[in-house]
Amino acid sequence: MMMNKQAAILIVGNEILSGRTRDKNAYFLACALKEIGVLVKRIVVIPDVIGQIATEVNTLRHAFDYVIVCGGIGPTPDDVTRPAVALAFGVPCEPHPEAVRILHDYYKERVSARRLVMAELPRAAALIPNPNTGAPGFAVENVFVLPGIPELVESMFAHVAAQLAHAPFVELEFPVALAESEFADVMDAAVARFPAVEIGSYPSCSAGQWCCVLVVKGADAAQVQAAKAWLHAAITARAEAMREGH
Amino acid sequence: MMMNKQAAILIVGNEILSGRTRDKNAYFLACALKEIGVLVKRIVVIPDVIGQIATEVNTLRHAFDYVIVCGGIGPTPDDVTRPAVALAFGVPCEPHPEAVRILHDYYKERVSARRLVMAELPRAAALIPNPNTGAPGFAVENVFVLPGIPELVESMFAHVAAQLAHAPFVELEFPVALAESEFADVMDAAVARFPAVEIGSYPSCSAGQWCCVLVVKGADAAQVQAAKAWLHAAITARAEAMREGH
Missing domain, CATH: 3.40.980.10 (MoaB/Mog-like domain)
Structure with a gap:
């Protein structure tokens, strides 16, 4: 690579x-x-x-x-x-x-x-x-x-x-409808599971509404895709569990 | 001061x-x-x-x-x-x-x-x-x-x-209708004349039109005022001389 x-x-x-x-x-x-x-x-x-x-x-x-x-x-x-x-x-x-x-x-x-x-x-x-x-x-x-x-x-x-060495680099992101503290442990698990992938969480405030974007990036497209899919599934499950009051 | x-x-x-x-x-x-x-x-x-x-x-x-x-x-x-x-x-x-x-x-x-x-x-x-x-x-x-x-x-x-030490600092600016190279020697003279004042020239392009702003700043308001007045007069004289083809 x-x-x-x-x-x-x-x-x-x-x-x-x-x-x-x-x-x-x-x-x-x-x-x-x-x-x-x-x-x-x-x-x-x-x-x-x-x-x-x-x-x-x-x-x-x-x-x-x-x-x-x-x-x-x-x-x-x-x-x-x-x-x-x-x-x-x-x-x-x-x-x-x-x-x-x-x-x-x-x-x-x-x-x-x-x-x-x-x-x-x-x-x-x-x-x-x-x-x-x-x-x-x-x-x-x-x-x-x-x-x-x-x-x-x-x-x-x-x-x-034109004079610089080009190389692949992939960055994917998706929005999350939870507060950072509600999924930070899921991020911990993803960081441990996908060490070659960089994972960041970016909260922002727009017109008084808070939202959060998860960013997943790295040089290995397959790893980045896998990390994104894993994180997305785990956070979706967390959000459902919270809605059901678990 | x-x-x-x-x-x-x-x-x-x-x-x-x-x-x-x-x-x-x-x-x-x-x-x-x-x-x-x-x-x-x-x-x-x-x-x-x-x-x-x-x-x-x-x-x-x-x-x-x-x-x-x-x-x-x-x-x-x-x-x-x-x-x-x-x-x-x-x-x-x-x-x-x-x-x-x-x-x-x-x-x-x-x-x-x-x-x-x-x-x-x-x-x-x-x-x-x-x-x-x-x-x-x-x-x-x-x-x-x-x-x-x-x-x-x-x-x-x-x-x-509220926890930092406040002190006076003055920044003045004015637009110039010449190209930088046409008044750079006037700036040299101002830099030599007003050593306690910082002088900068900032060209910019807006809708294809170039213009230039001169910025004069420092802690001593009187010196900054004097430098700005001197520069403004000298550059105005330069512009007039150029219009008259000198």
């Missing part, structure tokens, strides 16, 4: 930490990575501070198969992710010839020294094309760097996904 | 990492903390794994004035945040007499051993009242632990906020 690769997402941005902007990128990336069976195991949001970004990139790239970084690759002084990633890898941040060409083609006579700052990348970075606004993202080894603007992240991610 | 305290937010939940659920709590907390001048400097999302939670809590509680933890304090087997925080502090996780009493009062004859699991807390924890569903959150030293359900987090946060 193919193993699922594990990824971390690093969001760089004071505007997320301050609550000025509600992050969309971590959620988009978590969903998009799960689609291809890459499992996100850590999300970190940090300020636009060069040393912190470099330290975090180095921690994450050694701990995970892939690191997806979003934010801070524009031309203003608060955009420091490009030199920070260069620092993390111990390479110079310098004009990338292909990125320079792309920016010249995109801006034509409006190209400027300031705009060309966006072509200063860690040496030997591979480019991630940006079909909307020219300035590319880039990858160094297992670190993929995208802008912070969600529309751009979404349009650029397909190019990243 | 009062110093702003710094906080980290720790979100515990497989459902956030997998993209099943879009996190609301980090955004809510970032906004609510900024309201009282507590500055969020790190947000981390990790799985429901007891050792990882304990390690992360210990890292964050030593690095920040406050740590707000959300998620994993219910009664199902994937709820491991209570014992994890006890592990982090090296204290037993045991029935908390006041929490036990609260759950008895809330559930009355429906109380059960399973429900009482939610009263097993790190020894000497202080309770955070839960006006909606009984089961309290808790605090140990500078670590405040809340549930994962956003409605509960929002109703319980006021009690946490």
